[in-house]
Amino acid sequence: xxxxxxxxxxxxxxxxxxxxxxxxxxxxxxxxxxxxxxxxxxxxxxxxxxxxxxxxxxxxxxxxxxxxxxxxxxxxxxxxxxxxxxxxxxxxxxxxxxxxxxxxxxxxxxxxxxxxxxxxxxxxxxxxxxxxxxxxxxxxxxxxxxxxxxxxxxxxxxxxxxxxxxxxxxxxxxxxxxxxxxxxxxxxxxxxxxxxxxxxxxxxxxxxxxxxxxxxxxxxxxxxxxxxxxxxxxxxxxxxxxxxxxxxxxxxxxxxxxxxxxxxxxxxxxxxxxxxxxxxxxxxxxxx
Ligand code: SF4
Ligand code: SF4
Numbered sequence: 001x002x003x004x005x006x007x008x009x010x011x012x013x014x015x016x017x018x019x020x021x022x023x024x025x026x027x028x029x030x031x032x033x034x035x036x037x038x039x040x041x042x043x044x045x046x047x048x049x050x051x052x053x054x055x056x057x058x059x060x061x062x063x064x065x066x067x068x069x070x071x072x073x074x075x076x077x078x079x080x081x082x083x084x085x086x087x088x089x090x091x092x093x094x095x096x097x098x099x100x101x102x103x104x105x106x107x108x109x110x111x112x113x114x115x116x117x118x119x120x121x122x123x124x125x126x127x128x129x130x131x132x133x134x135x136x137x138x139x140x141x142x143x144x145x146x147x148x149x150x151x152x153x154x155x156x157x158x159x160x161x162x163x164x165x166x167x168x169x170x171x172x173x174x175x176x177x178x179x180x181x182x183x184x185x186x187x188x189x190x191x192x193x194x195x196x197x198x199x200x201x202x203x204x205x206x207x208x209x210x211x212x213x214x215x216x217x218x219x220x221x222x223x224x225x226x227x228x229x230x231x232x233x234x235x236x237x238x239x240x241x242x243x244x245x246x247x248x249x250x251x252x253x254x255x256x257x258x259x260x261x262x263x264x265x266x267x268x269x270x271x272x273x274x275x276x277x278x279x280x281x282x283x284x285x286x287x288x
Contacts, residue, residue: 019257026102034162048162049103050153051083059083064201068144068152088205094255096206100192100199101232101254105161109176110192113183114232126187128194130252137197137204152197189232192254203251211255212273213248215240221267227259240268247273 014021033045034052046053050065061083070076091099100107116122143151153159157179160172183190192199215221218240225241228234233252237259239245260268 017261019261023102023256024108027105027108030103031105031162049105049158050156051080058086060087062198063088063205064198065150065153067141067201068150071141071145072148072150091202091206091209093209094206094211095209095253096202096204096251097199097254098206098209098211099202100196101256104158104198106157106179106196107192109161109180110183110189113180114189117184117188122185124185124187126190128187128190130194132194133197133200136195137200140197156198157191158198193233207251209251210272210274212271213237213240213253213255213259214269214271214273215246215267216269216271217265217267218243218246219267220265221263222265226262226264227268230258230262232256232258 030045030049033054034043034048037043044054049062051059051061053059059079059082061080063084066080066084069080140152155175157176160175163169163172179191187194221241221243223241223243228237228241231237232254233250236248236250236253240248255270257270260270
């Protein structure tokens with residue numbers, strides 16, 4: 001009986017974290033695809049998240065990297081263009097910041113910093129504009145054109161983390177530790193929510209993405225704001241909780257599912273929304 005109760009409690013705890021577990025599984029499997037050789041099969045992915053070949057034939061290119069590369073004067077390469085078109089098409093259709101929540105390995109680092117911040121009740125919260133990341137995005141593109149190099153790629157922590165997993169270096173680890181400490185001590189969700197130009201690019205790319213969080217049972221919502229408290233971009237949920245919208249239309253939503261894991265009322269769901277014109281304007285900013 002005790003064992004049965006423990007089993008049921010474990011199942012219920014896993015169910016309450018199902019989106020987090022799915023997301024972590026996808027993030028870890030993507031990292032492993034680049035580093036683990038499977039018996040009889042070999043490696044699933046060659047390259048890195050900037051440019052890779054999956055299953056020996058399918059090219060995938062980060063369109064932000066391709067844009068920097070073209071501005072830096074690199075010649076058009078057919079495979080790179082096909083790879084960028086596949087990636088851009090996916091995120092444009094489903095939602096750009098799915099990249100941040102489900103693919104980017106830095107998300108595991110910043111989520112860990114946020115978790116520790118909550119556990120230790122760190123209060124420090126430097127006020128920063130979310131538009132800083134757009135400024136950095138534009139700077140990266142302009143610097144690529146001026147310098148003839150992939151300006152952001154020289155310091156991109158996403159590439160750096162992948163490199164670190166294979167070849168640890170003191171400089172790389174120091175940079176990643178600084179990023180962790182910034183999110184942990186300086187400001188809530190500082191890197192992904194305010195600074196990362198890759199996130200700004202994918203936010204722009206997937207502005208009309210159709211995979212959306214929806215209040216499918218709006219009446220069930222108790223207005224407790226628990227979903228807003230766990231959301232990495234809390235402002236996106238404010239209209240839903242205020243019952244001024246039934247769909248999250250803000251392209252800052254990473255489709256992480258944290259709100260779905262948290263909401264005990266069953267009000268929320270993640271769905272493909274193919275309707276047109278479901279936008280909401282005048283979104284109030286919710287600070288935490
Ligand atoms: S957690 Fe659920 S019930 Fe609470 S405000 Fe959010 S959607 Fe409503
Ligand atoms: S609205 Fe939900 S899915 Fe979107 S970022 Fe916030 S917690 Fe994640």
